[in-house]
Amino acid sequence: MSQFAPHEARKYTEFADKDTVARQLVDVIADSSITVQRYRDTMVELGRALASKFILKIDKFSTDDLFVICTVEDADFLARGVIEQLDLSGLGNRIKLMCMWNESVQDEGISLSPVLRQYREEPTSTKASFIVVKSIISGACVVKTNLTRAISSSDPQQVFVVSPVLYVGAQERLALEFPPKIAEKFEYYWFATDSNKSGEDVVPGIGGRVYERLGFGNEANKNKFTPQIVRQRRKLQGAYALAATG
Amino acid sequence: MRAENYFINGVINKYMSHLKKSKEDRLKELGGVLSKGQSAYLTNKARGGSSGRKGTRYEDHFSGYTLARILANEGKAAEPENWPNIYEQVFSFVDDLVVESEEGATYYQLKNVAALTWQGSDHPLELDFELQKKVSDAFGEKETKLVLVTSDENVAKKMWEGMPSAIASYTAIEHFPYYVSLNRLAIEFEPLRAVVSSLARTGSKVTDDEIGYTLSAFVSSFMHGNGSSSVAELLKFAQGISPALVRLFPHQIADLKLKDEFIKVLAEIPNFAYCYKYGFFDWSCSLDSGVLPYNCLDKQFEAFQNRIINARPTSFEDLEDLLL
Numbered sequence: 001m002s003q004f005a006p007h008e009a010r011k012y013t014e015f016a017d018k019d020t021v022a023r024q025l026v027d028v029i030a031d032s033s034i035t036v037q038r039y040r041d042t043m044v045e046l047g048r049a050l051a052s053k054f055i056l057k058i059d060k061f062s063t064d065d066l067f068v069i070c071t072v073e074d075a076d077f078l079a080r081g082v083i084e085q086l087d088l089s090g091l092g093n094r095i096k097l098m099c100m101w102n103e104s105v106q107d108e109g110i111s112l113s114p115v116l117r118q119y120r121e122e123p124t125s126t127k128a129s130f131i132v133v134k135s136i137i138s139g140a141c142v143v144k145t146n147l148t149r150a151i152s153s154s155d156p157q158q159v160f161v162v163s164p165v166l167y168v169g170a171q172e173r174l175a176l177e178f179p180p181k182i183a184e185k186f187e188y189y190w191f192a193t194d195s196n197k198s199g200e201d202v203v204p205g206i207g208g209r210v211y212e213r214l215g216f217g218n219e220a221n222k223n224k225f226t227p228q229i230v231r232q233r234r235k236l237q238g239a240y241a242l243a244a245t246g
Numbered sequence: 247m248r249a250e251n252y253f254i255n256g257v258i259n260k261y262m263s264h265l266k267k268s269k270e271d272r273l274k275e276l277g278g279v280l281s282k283g284q285s286a287y288l289t290n291k292a293r294g295g296s297s298g299r300k301g302t303r304y305e306d307h308f309s310g311y312t313l314a315r316i317l318a319n320e321g322k323a324a325e326p327e328n329w330p331n332i333y334e335q336v337f338s339f340v341d342d343l344v345v346e347s348e349e350g351a352t353y354y355q356l357k358n359v360a361a362l363t364w365q366g367s368d369h370p371l372e373l374d375f376e377l378q379k380k381v382s383d384a385f386g387e388k389e390t391k392l393v394l395v396t397s398d399e400n401v402a403k404k405m406w407e408g409m410p411s412a413i414a415s416y417t418a419i420e421h422f423p424y425y426v427s428l429n430r431l432a433i434e435f436e437p438l439r440a441v442v443s444s445l446a447r448t449g450s451k452v453t454d455d456e457i458g459y460t461l462s463a464f465v466s467s468f469m470h471g472n473g474s475s476s477v478a479e480l481l482k483f484a485q486g487i488s489p490a491l492v493r494l495f496p497h498q499i500a501d502l503k504l505k506d507e508f509i510k511v512l513a514e515i516p517n518f519a520y521c522y523k524y525g526f527f528d529w530s531c532s533l534d535s536g537v538l539p540y541n542c543l544d545k546q547f548e549a550f551q552n553r554i555i556n557a558r559p560t561s562f563e564d565l566e567d568l569l570l
Contacts, residue, residue, distance in 0.1 A: 101570070103489045103539055105459070108469035112459045114489060117536030117570065144429055145455045151433075152453035177429045224570045231563075234533060 009196050010165075010204065015053050016191040022049040026164045026191040029213070030204035036215035039207075040077050043135065043214070046164045046191075047081020051131075054160045054189045055089050058129065064157060065128040066091060069098045069150050071142060072117075073211045075227035079133045082162065083229070086131075096121040096128075097233050100146050101223045113142045115149055116223060119230045121237055129158040135210040137190075138167035138202050140174040151182060159185040167202045168195040264385040265346055269337045279384040284377060287369060288339060304358035304424045305342055307431060308395060309334060310465030311422065311438055312343060312354070313484075316477050318441045321495050326478040333475075334468065339378040340392050350389030353378055358397040358424045364410055375413045392417045397424035428465060432458035447493050447526040448537055463491040489539030494525025502542055508551040511558055515565055529569065531562045536569060 016023040028034060028042045058066065066086065070079035079099075086095055101117040130150055134143050143161065150156075159182070161174070166188070175183040196203040207213055216222040264272065273285055280288065309332070316330055330347035338344070340353035355374070364372040375392050382390040394417065396402045402421040409417060425431045431438065433454050438461070443452040446460045467483035468475075484492045504522065512518055520529040527538040527547065540546045550568075559565040 101536070105487060105489065105491070107463075107466045107487050110462050110466045110469075112462055112491075114459050114491060114539075115453075115455060115536075116489065116539055117534070119534050121533055145458075148429055148433065148455040148458060149453050152455070176425075177427045179430060179434050182433075224567065226566055226570075237533060 009194065011193045011195075013191055013193065015050075015189060019049060019053075019191075022046070022191050025049060027204075029164065030207045032207045032213075034207075036213070039213045040215070043074075043077035043164075044081040044084070047078040047083075047133070048085040049081075050078075050133075050162045050164070050189050050191075051082040051085035051089075054131070054162065054187065055085065055091070057158070057160070057187065058091065060090065062127075063094065063125055065096050065123050065125045066094045066131060067096045067098050067123075067128050067150060067154070067156075068131045068133060069146055070100070070133040071146065072099060072101045072225060072227060073214055073216060073222045074133055074135050075099045075229050077214060078135050078164070080229050082131060082133050094125075096123060097229065098146075098150060099227060099230050100149065102142050102145060103223065104219060111139065111141050113145045115145060118149065119234065121233065123154065128154050128156055129160070130154075130156040131160045131162060134161075134163045136165045136167070136202060136206045137161070137163045137170040137174070138197075138200075138205075140170050140177070143174060144177040147178075151178075156182075156185060158187065160187050160189060162189045164190060165192050165194055165202065165205055166190045167197070167205070168193055264387075265331070265333050265336060265344060265351070272337055276381060276384060279380060280377070288337070288377075291339070291341065291369075303426070304397060305334070305356055306465050306468060307424065307428065308354070308356055308422050309343055309468045310428075310461055311441070312345060313464045313467065313477060313480050314438070314441050314445055314461065316345065317481060317495075318444050320477075321445075321481075325497060326476075329477040331476050332480065334471075339374040339381065342395075348388075350391065351382065351387050352391040352393060353382075354393045354395050354420075356395045356422075357401070359401065360398055362396060362401050362405060364405065364408060372410045372413060375417055379413070379416055390416055393420050394418075395420045395422050397422060399423075428462050429455075429458040432461050445493055447491060447524055447541075448528045459491050463487050485541075490526070490541050490544075494541055494543065499525045499542065504542075505551050505555065507555045511554055514560055515562055518562060518565070531565075534562065534566065538569070 012023055016026060025042055025046050029039060029046070068079055068083055083095055086092060097119065098121070099119045100115045102113040103116050105112040105114060130147070132143055132147055137143055171188055175186065194202045194205055201208060211219060211222040216225065276285070313332060320329055328348065330345050333344040335341060336344045338353060340355045342356040343354040345352045355371070364370060371394065378392055379390055394405055396405065399421045402419050406419040423431065423435055432442065439457055442457045442461050446452045446456045448456055463484040466487065467480040470483045471480060502522070502525065512520065518529065518531045520527060522528070522542050525541045525543065527542060529536055538547065538550065553568055557568060559568065
């Protein structure tokens with residue numbers, strides 16, 4: 001029997017039912033006893049597993065941009081896994097990374113996640129699909145903000161919303177935040193739906209707050225960090241720009 | 247009545263009108279103007295208004311939008327003591343929101359409904375509007391405007407076309423949509439987008455999410471108040487949210503100046519651009535961009551300038567961790 005037993009309170013999706021490895025991965029991150037390194041590695045694996053599901057819906061013959069939209073804390077792990085899998089499938093040259101540093105505001109019943117900083121690669125096509133990557137979607141506040149930022153400059157053909165775990169009702173909450181013409185493009189890819197909470201934390205969810213589990217410390221600390229994938233891709237983008245002008 | 251409402255940063259607000267008087271004083275003064283039945287109706291209507299305050303989100307959204315409109319129109323030029331007052335759930339016949347300025351008062355009645363008439367129900371809207379004008383005249387208001395705000399565009403059109411001639415000279419209709427989400431309102435409602443964009447903290451192209459949280463800050467400011475506030479006071483609440491979400495106005499940043507050495511260091515960093523015209527340090531460098539979470543009057547901004555001066559970064563890679 002696996003060390004990471006399935007949780008009775010959680011419902012596994014069709015994607016998890018058909019992929020026993022993915023199903024186990026989503027239970028691994030719910031375990032609060034695993035090390036930071038294992039948690040990080042598992043998030044990368046989950047990114048690959050999730051990408052392998054929605055990749056079938058991407059037109060391989062198109063040249064449209066594929067914007068991977070993520071938060072600073074997910075960039076080097078879950079989003080990296082997604083990007084690696086897209087790359088393995090021959091879609092690497094269409095990937096554009098959009099990474100955002102969100103802060104949290106709670107004021108008189110209003111909950112916001114304003115963007116303090118963003119890294120956004122230049123589009124090379126007039127058309128794009130969005131792949132919104134988030135370690136867990138509960139209130140959908142961060143996903144709402146980052147997707148809203150992304151649609152400010154582009155009208156996507158497809159919007160894949162990708163996460164290991166959703167809290168029950170997350171899809172409905174996210175849809176309410178957008179005009180129907182945007183919301184009807186949302187296609188969700190996830191492995192488990194949880195319906196329990198302890199305070200603000202979804203249980204079992206992803207085993208607590210993702211920035212703590214990934215080793216960033218508290219919420220403020222995760223914003224003081226530039227992901228490796230941003231540094232690496234920025235260098236590459238610079239190289240492309242030089243090649244284009246040279 | 248709370249006396250502190252008149253004081254904004256030590257400035258006495260000039261509007262101390264009848265709208266700030268107590269319910270009892272207002273009724274007393276209106277003794278000869280309203281019939282017994284009309285006075286009783288007004289008292290009951292106000293009671294209903296107060297108990298319906300919590301969760302009236304359409305009203306909250308419109309209040310936030312109204313505050314933004316005033317600031318967008320007047321905030322950049324006028325001194326705060328000349329800014330209007332805003333009252334919610336006033337003891338009046340048209341009672342959802344009142345904006346009082348030097349020119350007079352505008353009363354808003356909000357209707358988030360799919361069907362509406364001027365004459366229907368025991369207390370027709372037409373009569374409410376007529377009585378409101380009568381009361382406003384009795385209190386000697388300079389100029390009174392009454393506005394019916396509806397969430398349904400077709401209702402707005404129908405109410406405009408069927409407006410009774412008796413109230414037409416002082417009544418207007420406005421359409422303001424209702425969505426549960428402020429984010430969706432910010433994305434969809436063009437008139438609001440234009441207004442709120444000019445109040446965002448970023449000087450570069452304002453994105454849809456920025457419009458959403460700037461609007462949220464204005465809506466939130468009403469949750470702090472007691473239903474009767476000056477625009478300056480509401481702005482103070484909206485700007486007090488951390489991280490800050492609302493721009494600073496010219497009168498607030500008249501003395502703002504960056505340190506010479508700070509300017510010199512940043513000038514050496516290739517492709518680095520910044521703007522602080524709206525009171526926030528809003529920067530970009532090629533594919534990266536951002537805004538500091540505090541305004542340029544905050545002590546943290548002085549510390550930030552000192553960190554840059556001491557570290558003397560010469561590339562964005564050296565600078566980026568200092569921007570977080």
